[in-house]
Amino acid sequence: MSKNYGATAQSVIEHLGGSNNVIAVTHCMTRLRFVVKDESLINVTALKTIKGVMGVVHNSDKCQVIIGNTVSYVFKEVTALCNLNEESSNTAKVKLTPKVIGAKILDALIGTMSPLIPAIIGGSMVKLLGMILLMAGVFEKTDPTLIILNTIGDGAFFFLPIMVAASASIKFKTNMSLAIAIAGVLVHPAFIDLMAQAAKGVETDFFGIPITAVKYTYTVIPVLCMTWVLSYIERWVDSITPAVTKNFLKPMLIVLISAPIAIVIIGPVGIWIGTAISALVYTVHDTLGWLAVAIMGAIWPLLVLTGMHRVFTPTIIQTIAETGREGMVMPSEIGANLSLGGSSLAVAYKTKNSELRQTSLAAAASAILAGISEPALYGVAVRLKTPLIASVISGFICGALAGMAGLFSHSMAAPGLFTSVQFFDVNNPMSIVWVFAIMALSIVLSFALTLIIGFKDIPEDDAEVKSKEDKNTAEPTDIATKPTTV
Structure with missing residues (x-):
């Protein structure tokens, strides 16, 4: 990612039709989420060629620009350049269809819940700290310190x-x-x-x-x-x-x-x-058991590609708030996230391209340590294709094991080594062993599968040209996408 965040922001806004075309912008862990007045002014091809942009998801007047872990810096530059208080006077009315209504509902859910995720994660991690102190025998359940810690953690939920x-x-x-x-x-x-x-x-x-x-x-x-x-x-x-x-x-x-x-x-x-949505999701889990977690582990990278993974956010938050744990979506992300990290490590190990190696190592560290998988997904897996296949296979296998082990998450932090504590169960000490075993298997299995399947390396001399070509073809959600040659 280029450190010239101002230049990146300027280029992004320019290819979105200028600051006057931007109605609103928010960001999550890795993406800038824009709403524009006139979608015809969006130049998706040009957006993908900007240095520092990993990918683009365009849907009607919504455009997601994937930046990676430095998204907050670019966001500050974007908000400084845009006049977001100006009201649109020429926004065309959209005919309401089931597809448009569904998109608006999804946008409302994502737009509302995304800003709340830091508070939810922060609160749940504090509750986990209290759980660990209780497991370690530092405090009894009735100790005032533990009660205050749990209250601090529960504030965002209550x-x-x-x-x-x-x-x-x-x-x-x-x-x-x-x-x-x-x-x-x-x-x-x-x-x-x-x-x-x-x-x-x-x-x-x-x-x-x-x-x-x-x-x-x-x-x-x-x-x-x-x-x-x-x-x-x-x-x-x-x-x-x-x-x-x-x-x-x-x-x-x-x-x-x-x-x-x-x-x-x-x-x-x-x-x-809310009850109907949760019941539908977890009826699938209760019916299919570990297979539901396995399927979710396999398709999770594809959901992230389209932004559909945020559909599960309200259900996860409410389930954890009401029951204290979630047992289908979050456990599946263990294999999904760390498998993308393992496949990126394999690319870094085998590639002769120094730029690709650097990108892959950074992406692997992000996915494995912090559970932020989008740099690995867009910067490596989608770009080279076969690492994505390896990650899907590994995600399915490791998701199945997570389901069989009966793992539950007590937080909605992205699963990675730093957040592995969210899967520890005070009533099941073996959960600790299972979590680290599945994480290790995810990395090793996806690493091996990537090397076995192989990938077409990017020649050192053609690195810059190939990078732009790959970004132009990386998004399967774009109608105009052409098959990649990498």
């Missing part, structure tokens, strides 16, 4: 609806304080007690309207749906209130309308939707 409301208000362009206030109703101690009484059969109503007994702490979907509806309620109330009364009448009406709707309708429906 008040997850508040965090979702804040993040979703930005995504849906509605008032953040109002969204937080309404979400706060759902986690207010008095309301929690009322719902506990309703769950015991005590009749509960609001102005005669029955209220379904629901627990909203640790949930995602209800408040996400509520904030989306709030964005429309706010605009409607704004249109009917006189200017002279907007400073007090408008917020009062918004809260009085939105909060009861959330309690009576949207909250229970959101719970049903």
Whole structure:
């Protein structure tokens, strides 16, 4: 990755149609996620040739530019160059189709949940620290220090609806304080007690309207749906209130309308939707057992390629929040991530190209140590193709072993050596042995398979030219992609 982040940012914006064409930009661990006004101005081919860009995923007015571990530096330069407060005056209306609706729902989920992931990971890792101290006998369960540590770790989960409301208000362009206030109703101690009484059969109503007994702490979907509806309620109330009364009448009406709707309708429906999604995912797991983890381990790199891996984020977060662990998606990532690291090591070992060797070593370190696999995926596996095949095979085998071992994750940190502690189970000391054994097998197996299958090396003299050609053909999600010659 080039250290000239300003030049990289300038080139990216230029090939997205200029700063005036950028409506919004966010970033995750490795990607810049853009929303543009006019998608016809996006030059995907040119974007892929920029030094420092590993790949591009383009879907309608959304464009993901894969940077790698230095994405935060490029993001700062991008935000400095773009005027993101300017409203589009000529955005074309898109006809609603099932595909467009699905894309918008996915975009809402990703756009809302991605900013929350650091807090979720931070909290879960603190809880894991408490678990390790308990396993080591440093503290008893009733020790105040351990209780405080667990409370620190649980804060992000217990008040997850508040965090979702804040993040979703930005995504849906509605008032953040109002969204937080309404979400706060759902986690207010008095309301929690009322719902506990309703769950015991005590009749509960609001102005005669029955209220379904629901627990909203640790949930995602209800408040996400509520904030989306709030964005429309706010605009409607704004249109009917006189200017002279907007400073007090408008917020009062918004809260009085939105909060009861959330309690009576949207909250229970959101719970049903979230429960249905989780039930579907984990019914597959319960039905197929270890095979479900194996399949997920094989297809995970392909999901990351298309950005579809973020579909599982709300389910993982809510499952960990409610049960304390997740046993299908996260265990599958052990083999998927470290296999990409192992195949990158094999490329670094065998290649005669010094630039490719350097890229492969850095990508392998990122995937194996930190679980950040996209540098290995885009910089090596997709670029050379056969290492991706080796990683898929290894991911399937290691995912099967993770499923058979019954591994569970207590966090949603990307699985790697540094985060291996998230799979330790206080009630199953053998889980530690299984985790490290599967990690070691992932690296060794994918390394060996890559060498056995082989790959076409990039000649040293043609490195720069080949790098650009490979980037132009690296994304299988682009319709215009041509078969690579590497």
